[in-house]
Amino acid sequence: MMVRKSKGIGERHQKILDFIASYQREHKHPPSIREIGEHCDISSTSVVNYYLDQLEKENLLERDRKISRGMRLVNNSPLGDMLRVPVMGVIQAGEPIPIPASDFNPFTAEDTVDIATSLMPSKEKGKDLFALHVQGDSMIDAMINDGDIVILKPAQDARNGEMVAVWLSDKNETTLKYFYKEKDGYRLQPANPTMKPIMVKKSEPLEIKGKVVMVIRKMERMVA
Amino acid sequence: MMVRKSKGIGERHQKILDFIASYQREHKHPPSIREIGEHCDISSTSVVNYYLDQLEKENLLERDRKISRGMRLVNNSPLGDMLRVPVMGVIQAGEPIPIPASDFNPFTAEDTVDIATSLMPSKEKGKDLFALHVQGDSMIDAMINDGDIVILKPAQDARNGEMVAVWLSDKNETTLKYFYKEKDGYRLQPANPTMKPIMVKKSEPLEIKGKVVMVIRKMERMVA
DNA sequence: CTTGACACAGAACAGGCGTTCGGTTATCAT
DNA sequence: ATGATAACCGAACGCCTGTTCTGTGTCAAG
Numbered sequence: 061m062m063v064r065k066s067k068g069i070g071e072r073h074q075k076i077l078d079f080i081a082s083y084q085r086e087h088k089h090p091p092s093i094r095e096i097g098e099h100c101d102i103s104s105t106s107v108v109n110y111y112l113d114q115l116e117k118e119n120l121l122e123r124d125r126k127i128s129r130g131m132r133l134v135n136n137s138p139l140g141d142m143l144r145v146p147v148m149g150v151i152q153a154g155e156p157i158p159i160p161a162s163d164f165n166p167f168t169a170e171d172t173v174d175i176a177t178s179l180m181p182s183k184e185k186g187k188d189l190f191a192l193h194v195q196g197d198s199m200i201d202a203m204i205n206d207g208d209i210v211i212l213k214p215a216q217d218a219r220n221g222e223m224v225a226v227w228l229s230d231k232n233e234t235t236l237k238y239f240y241k242e243k244d245g246y247r248l249q250p251a252n253p254t255m256k257p258i259m260v261k262k263s264e265p266l267e268i269k270g271k272v273v274m275v276i277r278k279m280e281r282m283v284a
Numbered sequence: 285m286m287v288r289k290s291k292g293i294g295e296r297h298q299k300i301l302d303f304i305a306s307y308q309r310e311h312k313h314p315p316s317i318r319e320i321g322e323h324c325d326i327s328s329t330s331v332v333n334y335y336l337d338q339l340e341k342e343n344l345l346e347r348d349r350k351i352s353r354g355m356r357l358v359n360n361s362p363l364g365d366m367l368r369v370p371v372m373g374v375i376q377a378g379e380p381i382p383i384p385a386s387d388f389n390p391f392t393a394e395d396t397v398d399i400a401t402s403l404m405p406s407k408e409k410g411k412d413l414f415a416l417h418v419q420g421d422s423m424i425d426a427m428i429n430d431g432d433i434v435i436l437k438p439a440q441d442a443r444n445g446e447m448v449a450v451w452l453s454d455k456n457e458t459t460l461k462y463f464y465k466e467k468d469g470y471r472l473q474p475a476n477p478t479m480k481p482i483m484v485k486k487s488e489p490l491e492i493k494g495k496v497v498m499v500i501r502k503m504e505r506m507v508a
Numbered sequence: 509c510t511t512g513a514c515a516c517a518g519a520a521c522a523g524g525c526g527t528t529c530g531g532t533t534a535t536c537a538t
Numbered sequence: 539a540t541g542a543t544a545a546c547c548g549a550a551c552g553c554c555t556g557t558t559c560t561g562t563g564t565c566a567a568g
Contacts, residue, residue, distance in 0.1 A: 088356055089313075089348065092555060104517045109556075124313065128352030128524070128555055132312055142366060142400055174400035176366055179500065200476060203429050203501075223503050252424060275501040276403065277427075279447050316525060328547045333526075352525055352554070 069118055075100050076111055077120060080133060090129040143180065143189065145211055147171040151192040151199075157212075157225055157234055157269045158192070173209060175274070189213050189273065201250040202236040208277045210236070212270035223251070223272040229265045236272060299324050300335055301344060304357060314353040367404065367413065369435055371395040375416040375423075375449070375458060382416070397433060399498070413437050413497065425474040426460040432501045434460070436494035447475070447496040453489045460496060 069077075079099050083091040091099075097108045112131065115121040124130030149158040173191050194208040202223070204210065210225075218224045218239045225236055226248065237248035237258065245261040260266050303323050307315040315323075317332045326332050336355065339345040348354030373382040397415050418432040426447070428434065434449075442448045442463045450472065451458050461472035461482065470490060472482040484490050 087348070088346070089351065089354060093557095094555070102516080104519095105556075106518080106558075107516050109558095110515080122312070124311070126524080126556065127313065130313060130556090142398075174366075174402045176398035176400060178398045179502070197477065200427070200478075203424070203427050205427050205475065251429060253421065254424070272503045274503060275499075277499040277501075278403070279496050279498060317527095318525070326546085328549095329526075330528075330548085331546055333528095334545080350526065350554080354526090 069115070069120070072100065072102075073111060073115055073118075073120075076108070077115065077133065080121075080131065084133075090131050092129050142174045142176045144172045144174055145189050145191045147173060147191045147193060147209070149192060150195040151210065151225065151234060151236075152195040157227065173211075173276070175211065180273070190270075199236055201252050201255045203251040204236060204275055205277060208275055210272055211274040211276070213273050214269070215271045216268055218268055218271055225269045225272060227267040227269055228260070229267065234269075239268070296324065296326075297335060297339055297342075297344075300332075301339065301357065304345075304355065308357075314355050316353050366398045366400045368396045368398055369413050369415045371397060371415045371417060371433070373416060374419040375434065375460075376419040397435075397500070399435065404497070414494075423460055425476050425479045427475040428460060428499055429501060432499055434496055435498040435500070437497050438493070439495045440492055442492055442495055449493045449496060451491040451493055452484070453491065458493075463492070 076096055079096060080090060083095070083099075093105045093108045093112070096112075097103065097105060100108075102108050102111075112121065112123060116123050120134060122132050122134055151157055189211055191209055191211050194204055194206060194210060197206050199205070199208075212225060215224070220240045222239050223236060224239045225234065226239075227234055235248065235258075237250060240247040240249060242259075245259060245264070246266060248258040248260060250257065300320055303320060304314060307319070307323075317329045317336070320336075321327065321329055321332045324332075326335075336345065336347060340347050344358060346356050346358055413435055415433055415435050418428055418430060418434060421430050423429070423432075436449060439448070444464045446463050447460060448463045449458065449460055450463075459472065459482075461474060464471040464473060469483060469485040469488070472484060474481065
């Protein structure tokens with residue numbers, strides 16, 4: 061027998077959901093029950109409340125009862141935590157890495173990238189992260205392309221197996237490699253398993269500038 | 285002793301700012317004026333209002349007057365729009381790509397990745413994006429490592445220069461390559477410029493499964 | 509026909525909350 | 539000292555808003 065649409069969400073539920081989303085985008089905060097009623101042609105606040113309860117039961121909405129406009133869409137990732145990482149400049153072989161000063165304010169940077177904290181490995185949630193645009197093909201042995209964005213964490217040393225940005229002052233070269241300490245020095249291992257490591261003796265200069273915590277590549281450009 | 289500092293923000297301003305941020309994280313919505321007062325040892329709502337006005341003048345806060353809890357920090361992820369992309373499974377050579385059904389609901393996926401829309405290339409903001417975990421080293425010629433996450437947009441064809449996920453049924457192989465149409469067939473160009481392209485004749489089967497819009501690599505694992 | 513659920517309206521209530529206004533105290537330049 | 543100003547208090551006002559209660563009409567099952 062046909063049950064009167066008592067199960068699932070109907071057209072009106074969807075309309076309310078859509079309105080909440082669009083209202084949130086426009087006003088930066090959720091609508092009130094009465095505002096929902098007006099825009100969804102519901103004349104009674106109790107009916108809106110009635111629908112809101114159902115949406116909550118369907119797990120499409122969260123409500124903070126008693127709190128004005130205390131509702132949020134569960135899916136629409138209302139305000140998922142994200143980090144705003146300042147882009148300090150470019151990284152390329154032959155040039156030192158621009159490192160942010162300790163008193164640098166990330167919010168004054170003109171260029172930033174937003175990273176969801178849920179994507180951040182481990183607990184690198186520190187606010188001192190910074191990003192660099194990769195310029196040139198010099199990092200291809202680190203499996204990093206021209207145009208990629210690398211997210212770095214400032215560091216002066218590293219543990220085995222971490223990818224670090226190092227400055228080899230005698231070679232005048234910046235490079236990204238996996239870092240391993242060995243008895244007679246350091247081994248800088250390219251990410252590309254087909255390539256050979258660079259061995260650095262303890263006597264040679266090696267400056268670790270930071271650890272690579274993430275690489276992001278946007279595919280939008282043409283390649284010959 | 286009250287410290288008189290009429291310009292800039294003082295300790296109390298900072299305390300209010302911090303409280304708003306932590307309250308927002310915990311409750312998913314901003315605090316009321318009275319709640320701010322309680323946690324910052326301000327006994328009068330008018331004083332909180334007084335500070336809020338100053339913070340607004342300093343452009344550290346936005347307010348919707350008259351609206352309950354109508355305040356938000358300007359820096360703290362202003363309008364953190366992000367997409368929740370479902371992870372459909374793994375991609376590896378020798379296995380077809382799991383493609384979401386058209387009626388697939390991304391929100392029921394147990395595994396998702398969050399991407400800031402500000403990171404999304406062009407206007408791929410469509411909700412039909414999906415993600416795959418790369419398994420194995422078979423994509424290294426596409427500059428993609430074991431463990432990477434690729435964000436794909438479903439597609440059956442592509443324009444020149446776009447990176448696509450293709451299924452070569454005769455070779456029983458899935459691969460990621462830059463796509464070029466040529467007179468006698470297709471050229472599949474590896475991202476790694478040191479590697480040679482694969483030429484596919486028109487007579488040979490070639491199924492485009494999607495376009496790669498982004499690659500994300502988290503650095504946390506050890507590599508031998 | 510009766511019953512009961514479902515969908516909805518309308519009004520009233522009560523508490524939450526921003527606003528405002530009259531005062532008070534402390535600091536500082538004049 | 540003295541007026542100006544910043545910092546602060548307390549209370550009252552009144553709108554905003556979620557809640558709740560009573561009532562109506564519809565439709566399907568018994």
